[in-house]
Amino acid sequence: MLDLFFDDTHRALRDAASAFVAREIRPHVAEWERAGWFPESLSRAAGEAGLLGVGYPESLGGGGGDVFHRLIVTEALVRGGSGGVAAGLGSHAISLPLILDHGNDAQRARFVPPVLCGERVACLAVTEPGAGSDVAGITTRATRDGDHFVLHGTKCFITSGVRADLAVVAARTGAEGHGGLSLFIVERGTPGFTASAPMEKMGWRASDTATLYFDQCRVPAENLIGEQDGGFYLLMSNFVPERLMLAAMAVATAKLALEEAERYAVERAAFGRNIGRFQVIRHRLADMATREESARAFVAVVAERARRGEDVVSEVAMAKNHAVDACLWICDQAVQIFGGHGYMAEHLVERLYRDARLLPLGGGTSEIMREIIVRRRGYGG
Ligand SMILES: Cc1cc2nc3c(=O)[nH]c(=O)nc-3n(C[C@H](O)[C@H](O)[C@H](O)COP(=O)(O)OP(=O)(O)OC[C@H]3O[C@@H](n4cnc5c(N)ncnc54)[C@H](O)[C@@H]3O)c2cc1C
Structure with a gap:
């Protein structure tokens, strides 16, 4: 990132993140890319080094910081030499903010800290085989049944989807179009939720990209993020x-x-x-x-x-x-x-x-x- 806008905290973070990458990523990257797999222990190491928590509130286990702190970590990870490793360590950055900014206190306290310390892995599941650019065309359904929603549908190309312990999933609770979508936190182990083997790809080979299946998957209603039908x-x-x-x-x-x-x-x-x-x-x-x-x-x-x-x-x-x-x-x-x-x-x-x-x-x-x-x-x- 251009250091025109940096202060000492940005420069210190850049040095620390670069040192982490030189030690924990660069020497192993060729092997991980060949294997086509994201190393399980790396999330924990990045969490312990504080890299996953950059930009998140200290009250939830984060390290604080602004947009430049987050982009400094992104650039350092890419400089490890594998877009896949950077993406695998960054999948929480596209999913967790939805819980942080729009979830309730209980959801924040339960789901955010374990991801920031690298204990659990989070992913975002929006894309479907029939709806990518056209987010309003999502067909995965979530039907209310007592104190649960029953999810049914398929998500594809999900970064960190094979390893993810929790997924933020977009599903249709209402009418057709953008007005009828809601977001849910679905945990690994919920009956009816399964992930495919890693998909083979042109690039980002070290990241585990998965198809996620929801087969009459019962998700507690308390895992709804924000307002019902307000997900889009x-x-x-x-x-x-x-x-x-x-x-x-x-x-x-x-x-x-x-x-x-x-x-x-x-x-x-x-x-x-x-x-x-x-x-x-x-x-x-x-x-x-x-x-x-x-x-x-x-x-x-x-x-x-x-x-x-x-x-x-x-x-x-x-x-x-x-x-x-x-x-x-x-x-x-x-x-x-x-x-x-x-x-x-x-x-x-x-x-x-x-x-x-x-x-x-x-x-x-x-x-x-x-x-x-x-x-x-x-x-x-
Ligand atoms: C490695 C990888 C990782 C990914 N990770 C995630 C993830 O973690 N979570 C997730 O939810 N998704 C993920 N995605 C999905 C990604 O966001 C979608 O692939 C992308 O949004 C495009 O959707 P699509 O593939 O369905 O293409 P389509 O929407 O089918 O588009 C096909 C072509 O039509 C064009 N097109 C479509 N609509 C228009 C329009 N209105 N005007 C002009 N052109 C148009 C597109 O630009 C494209 O060229 C990932 C994809 C890849 C490849």
């Missing part, structure tokens, strides 16, 4: 910090790819000189650095506006698209600078290129970001 608006507000986090992931991934390419350009020789001495290569590096700096600055300014409490819904959508486009292009250029070596799994740029491809899809696609910008700006009448 809670989800929409939750998307803003998620998209900012994904924009920060894009910037961090772009920076790593740039650093790898810079290093390689002075190491690799062809036609009797380092490839960095070819003007085409060094101009490419100059363009990569320009786009990375520009994306970083845009994301930081939007984060600062969010910190000041401004409504940044469309700016976050713009920042995500801008940073993601820069990231995809920079990763592509980095592979090109590596030549055939860049296509081989032994080089980090190969993984960055694959991991980056998730960014224009997750947390709302680039097309949906444009739709948000269009609506907010009133384009097209």
Whole structure:
């Protein structure tokens, strides 16, 4: 993150998070990626190091902090070299705020602290096989039966879904459309709730992505978050910090790819000189650095506006698209600078290129970001 807006607490956190990543993540990442599995012990280690609690209230076991503290942790985790590991450690960041901001005191006290210390894993289950971008099209049903809701339906592509001890699940309690959705906390072990094996993916391989099944699953009514039928608006507000986090992931991934390419350009020789001495290569590096700096600055300014409490819904959508486009292009250029070596799994740029491809899809696609910008700006009448 751009340190223009940092104070000493941000710098100290950046150092501590980087040290954690250098010690606990980077040496093992290639092995975890090959295995296609998220290491179970890592959540506990990150919780004990205080990284999962950054940005959460101290009264619930968090470490306090602002949006920059949270993005600093995101960037440090991405610099571990695996988007999947960063996503696996970040799945609580897209689910827990719904409980924190819209749950009641009992829900907060029961569900938040064990996740922040890494004892339990939380995920967010919104997407369904037939409804992704179109959140209002969700068909998973929740029907009231005494002091329970009975959930029936399927969720897909759920990050940390295999390991999750609790899922925040969007389900339909009312009429068709966005007005009839509610959010529930569903705990692992609830009869009728099962998770698939990890799905095989192009990138983010170390994260466990699952299909979740709810088969007449009885969830206590006390696990309803906020108002019945009010879930859609809670989800929409939750998307803003998620998209900012994904924009920060894009910037961090772009920076790593740039650093790898810079290093390689002075190491690799062809036609009797380092490839960095070819003007085409060094101009490419100059363009990569320009786009990375520009994306970083845009994301930081939007984060600062969010910190000041401004409504940044469309700016976050713009920042995500801008940073993601820069990231995809920079990763592509980095592979090109590596030549055939860049296509081989032994080089980090190969993984960055694959991991980056998730960014224009997750947390709302680039097309949906444009739709948000269009609506907010009133384009097209
Ligand atoms: C690795 C991974 C992890 C994920 N983790 C989670 C998670 O933890 N929790 C969760 O709930 N979901 C998760 N998702 C799901 C993700 O949020 C969705 O995949 C995404 O929102 C897109 O939905 P979809 O896949 O159904 O695509 P669709 O909505 O079917 O879209 C298909 C295409 O149509 C375009 N399109 C759709 N509507 C419009 C429109 N109105 N205008 C223009 N174009 C449009 C899309 O942009 C896209 O190009 C994850 C996905 C992946 C790949």
